[in-house]
Amino acid sequence: MKYHFIGDVVSENGVYFIKIPFNVWEVCTGQGSFPVSVTAQGNEFTCDLVPLGKGLYQIPLTKELADALPKQCDVTFRVIEHVANVSGSSPYSLENPIR
DSSP, rough: OEEEEEEEEETTTTEEEEEOOOOOHHTTTOOSSSEEEETTTEEEEEOEEEETTTTTTEEOOOOHHHHSSOOOOEEEEEOOOOOOSSSSSSSSSSOOOOO
């Protein structure tokens, strides 16, 4: 399921993120880690939501992406099974799993 909202792009102590304006535990019916696929103002990426406690989360951003986004942007995300390895250099695979 996709979740859509207008989010505030915020910078605090050199950390950039988009505030999620709803309780993720209640809306996404779950708790814990939330790996997501995000589209913010047409920019697509995957990440883990950053928990703030009591069901509140935020979407982490790079400085470059935060600088490219307006202060309020159109955001859509969907919960995915896991975030893919960005570097692609993992020594593990389906044929050679972690044991």
